[in-house]
Amino acid sequence: MSRMIVCACCKRVGPYGGYGWIRSCYDRWRAADRPDGGPPPQRRKPEPLSPGEPWRPVGPHGERMIARYAEIAGLGWSRERISFELGVGDRTIFRYAAYLRRLEQEQREEQAQESRQELGVAA
Numbered sequence: 596m597s598r599m600i601v602c603a604c605c606k607r608v609g610p611y612g613g614y615g616w617i618r619s620c621y622d623r624w625r626a627a628d629r630p631d632g633g634p635p636p637q638r639r640k641p642e643p644l645s646p647g648e649p650w651r652p653v654g655p656h657g658e659r660m661i662a663r664y665a666e667i668a669g670l671g672w673s674r675e676r677i678s679f680e681l682g683v684g685d686r687t688i689f690r691y692a693a694y695l696r697r698l699e700q701e702q703r704e705e706q707a708q709e710s711r712q713e714l715g716v717a718a
């Protein structure tokens with residue numbers, strides 16, 4: 596096992612990779628064709644949900660799941676079939692549905708505001 600170090604580029608602790616960097620930074624640098632400036636910035640981690648915040652998809656996986664849900668939600672399938680298709684439970688399906696309703700609501704409000712602005716009416 597490689598020794599643990601504090602990375603010279605990001606100050607995170609991890610297994611040694613090379614040039615004073617931890618393995619993940621070293622690998623990122625190599626994957627980016629060894630730029631002179633050192634490892635390129637990390638991809639930002641998705642912000643976790645804070646307590647009390649309404650549910651939203653977190654990260655690329657969450658976004659793919661909600662996109663898939665939105666695709667099949669309009670097909671008239673039973674909730675059981677949607678659960679089965681997505682491999683998630685009822686609670687998750689309810690969250691997806693509530694999230695999409697919220698998005699639609701926000702979009703309607705934005706559109707309403709835009710058309711008010713076009714008409715020159717103060718919002």
Ligand SMILES: [Zn+2]
Nearest residue numbers: 602604605620
């Ligand atoms: Zn680093």
